[in-house]
Amino acid sequence: MTNVYLRKKIAPRIANGHPWIFGNEVERVSGPVEAGDIVDVFFADGKLAGRGYVNPKSQIMVRLLTRKQEEINDQFFFNRIAGAWSYRQNLGYTENCRLIFGEADYMPALIIDKFNDYFVLQTLSLGMDKWKPAIVKALETIFSPKGIYERNDVPVRELEGLTQHKGFLSAPFDTNIIINENGLRFHVDIENGQKTGYFLDQQDNRRAIQHIVKDAEVLGAFTYTGTFEIHAAYYGAKSVLGLDISENAVAQANRNAALNGLENICRFEAMNAFDVLKQWGKDGRQYDVVMLDPPAFTKSRENIQKAITGYKEINLRGMKLIRNGGFLVTSSCTNLVQPDLFLQTIEMAAKDARKKIRQVTFQAQASDHPIIWGMENTNYLKFLIVEVTDR
CATH class of the missing domain: 3.30.750.80 (RNA methyltransferase domain (HRMD) like)
Incomplete structure (x- = not known):
């Protein structure tokens, strides 16, 4: 088997269990290398680091599958x-x-x-x-x-x-299938839906809104197929309006509302949330609960500041639409924005909106998406509920 030897100076993350080995961490390769082959990886002192698959054309040269010398079959x-x-x-x-x-x-x-x-x-x-x-x-x-x-x-x-x-x-x-979640039913478009067709990572978080939405007027933005909004209606909201820029997503969200017999409480419209929330704030519209679940704002480290600016702006606009003592439900799936930074961003938004906030709950993704400490990409979803009051 081909052996890969690491440099003496490598990131401690490899010794601590991270499976990614970048090309600039490799000292030498002993034996033939064909992309996709299984290789053994050794530290500079000759100790086994693990066994994984190699791709010299990739920035991540080796991804470890095991720390043992076991057969990969x-x-x-x-x-x-x-x-x-x-x-x-x-x-x-x-x-x-x-x-x-x-x-x-x-x-x-x-x-x-x-x-x-x-x-x-x-x-x-x-x-x-x-x-x-x-x-x-x-x-x-x-x-x-x-x-x-x-x-x-x-x-x-x-x-x-x-x-x-x-x-x-x-x-x-x-x-086109139908799944059950928290007592509700949802259409899933496996072939053409986003990612794998449905966002399972929020399935536990959707239950977290149960008590704050009862008898509330609720606004949801970036709704995709309306799962949070339909949960809100199911949990007793007085009225729910969901916004998404995609006509297709809105059509499926309205189908999901009808599938659960909630179309009279919960409706969806195709609108640009950034523009609409800003205008509605100027118009003086008010809701008891505002829910924001935007897509990732960046996938590169170079644009982190731009992403933070986007999260701050959208949350500021959301807070301005909340009645005194209401609630903001907000998420970020940008793994490059770590939890502490996300919370700081929400705090800055509250200050600029002249609001006081009180944390109700702060959670990650559902537990079927486990988090490995030291692997930042596994701790990617931030889900926050805060009470919003006037200063």
Whole structure:
């Protein structure tokens, strides 16, 4: 087997368990290297760092799959997926869950979402893509699924020399399905929805609004397919208005409201939230609860400041629309904006809006998306509820 030897001066994160090894951390490679091959990685003192797959064309040259000198084969992937499923079952995630969350499940660059009997996967690196047949075989053996679909239509694959594509990895099936969540039902478009078709990472957080929305007038922005807003209506809101710039998302959100018999309480309109919230603030509109769940504002470190400015602005506008003693529900899925920085940004927004805030709850993503300490990309979602009062 080809061996990769690390420089003496490397980031401590590798010794501490992080699976990424960048090209500039490698001293030398002993043996032939073909992209996607399994290699052994050694520290400068000769001790084993782990075993993983290599891609000399990628900025991340090696992604470690194990710290042991164990064989990487079909059985290895079966065991990892079976172990991940056991973990989810122990936590109570049995119907819908993120079955594999990349590095957090010791399977770098692999995402698998389970929607009842259907599975959607993403293989985001060349090394993981080569094991796709083994992964599909494991899913079929463990679950006997009704269908498996790949959503590899993501630009990050091109950094690995891979093409973007999507399609069936099982016999074809109707990719418009319905799932159950917290007593509600939602349409999921596996083929054309964002990411893998549905955002499972907020499923626990959606329950957190239960008490603050009762008898409230609620405004939601960046609603996508309306899950937070429909939960608000279900939990007893007086009225709910959801906004999203996408006509398709709004159409599906209204379908979801009707699916749950909540269309008379909850409605959605296609609007640009940034523009609308600013204008409505000037108009003096007021709500008891404002919910903001925007998309990631940046994927590069160079634009972090721009992202912070965006989060501050949208939250400031949201706070100005809240009646005295109402609540702001706000999220950030930008993993480069760490939790402390996000909280500071909300605090700055409150000061500029001349509001006092009191934290109700601050949470991360659902527990089926586990967090590994020291791996910042696994601790990406920030979910905050604050009470908002006048100064």
